[in-house]
Amino acid sequence: MSRTTAQTPIDEICNRLWLAIAERKLRPGARLKEEELCAIFSVSRARVRAALARLESSGLVTLVPNRGAFVSEPTIEEARDIFFARRTIEARLVERLCTNVTPQALSRLRAHLEDERAAHARNDTSAIIHLSGGFHLLVAELAGSRYLSDVLNELISRTSLIIAMYQSRSAPDCGPEEHEEIIRMIEAGDAEGTKRAMDAHLQHLEDALDLQEDKPRQSALSDILA
Numbered sequence: 001m002s003r004t005t006a007q008t009p010i011d012e013i014c015n016r017l018w019l020a021i022a023e024r025k026l027r028p029g030a031r032l033k034e035e036e037l038c039a040i041f042s043v044s045r046a047r048v049r050a051a052l053a054r055l056e057s058s059g060l061v062t063l064v065p066n067r068g069a070f071v072s073e074p075t076i077e078e079a080r081d082i083f084f085a086r087r088t089i090e091a092r093l094v095e096r097l098c099t100n101v102t103p104q105a106l107s108r109l110r111a112h113l114e115d116e117r118a119a120h121a122r123n124d125t126s127a128i129i130h131l132s133g134g135f136h137l138l139v140a141e142l143a144g145s146r147y148l149s150d151v152l153n154e155l156i157s158r159t160s161l162i163i164a165m166y167q168s169r170s171a172p173d174c175g176p177e178e179h180e181e182i183i184r185m186i187e188a189g190d191a192e193g194t195k196r197a198m199d200a201h202l203q204h205l206e207d208a209l210d211l212q213e214d215k216p217r218q219s220a221l222s223d224i225l226a
């Protein structure tokens with residue numbers, strides 16, 4: 001689901017829906033009508049159902065008998081649990097990267113940070129969301145854990161759902177400053193400091209959420225995926 005190059009029509013449907021959820025174009029609770037998806041992707045109903053079943057297994061879609069498929073609506077308890085999982089996993093990933101970091105890895109982190117700064121400078125919301133999550137995926141990739149990269153990919157999509165549901169007025173996306181602090185700690189070879197910086201960063205994201213706020217409004221499926 002995380003791959004940008006789709007291999008099958010089902011992969012493509014999953015990737016497109018995953019990206020729309022990750023970029024918060026598809027909101028929690030949005031209805032995913034089978035016939036609309038068939039038309040948008042020019043595929044059979046069987047393929048759409050297979051894609052929706054795969055997205056359900058990764059927690060992004062909820063299938064309701066006799067009603068259809070909806071983008072999942074994480075509860076407050078689930079939201080806290082996702083952040084707990086991310087803090088636990090990412091602290092260890094960044095520690096592992098810190099103890100084995102290469103100059104090439106540092107260059108890639110710095111280059112990514114520059115892309116994030118550029119996206120913030122031009123106020124490109126879609127790129128900001130994509131690159132914010134991308135920083136965390138890059139850390140996992142550079143730490144050398146393909147399995148945890150896949151796990152994190154799913155957790156980041158779920159984080160997007162949580163932010164879409166529970167964000168307060170100021171958008172609580174990762175800022176480049178906190179990512180830079182993490183890179184500085186990695187560069188200094190300070191494993192404990194790196195773990196602390198990552199933990200504080202994820203805690204900051206969680207603290208910025210308003211866990212009392214109602215669900216946001218939704219857009220038409222055909223507009224989002226057009």
Ligand SMILES: [Zn+2]
Nearest residue numbers: 132135174201
């Ligand atoms: Zn971040």
